[in-house]
Amino acid sequence: MRMSEGVEWALHTCLNLSWAPPGEAVTAGRLAAFYDLPAAYLNKQLQALARAGVLTSASGPRGGFRLAREPGRITLMDIVAAIEGGEDAFRCEQLAGKGPGGRDDVDYRATCFISREMRQAELAWRRHLASRTLADIRAAVERSFPETPESTRNGFANARA
Secondary structure (H helix, E strand, O other): OOOOHHHHHHHHHHHHHOOOOOOOOEOHHHHHHHHOOOHHHHHHHHHHHHHOOOEEEEOOOOOEEEEOOOHHHOEHHHHHHHHHOOOOOOOOOOHHHHOOOOOOOOOHHHHOHHHHHHHHHHHHHHHHHHHOEHHHHHHHHHHHOOOHHHHHHHHHHHOOO
């Protein structure tokens, strides 16, 4: 399975927004400049996150993006689903029913052992991402790199947008 680069961008951007000064919105341009990302493409990811309720956006001179909820209430799955959508990664095309002995009256999505295994793997992956929050990642980063919150705020303040 391969996710779009927008997922990585969204995860890092949401983490960085968790360190923005309280009540302060950060423009898409500053968020893009932080990692030298294309602003127009990042803005599409930010809009998807806003539609999903992960971020809020405001226009105007003090506008930009901020987290819509506390980091402990935003799961990694919330972010991934906002960018990638909720469709299953594995799509059973009922191939087993097209081979010798296949029958038209059988739903192979439910009976095929390969389909079952793939669904179980995806469910485990989704459960793991749903069990991990932005606050979990933030705490791990801060333990390993305690200077990160301040350097992120400084990076936002000094970014050319």
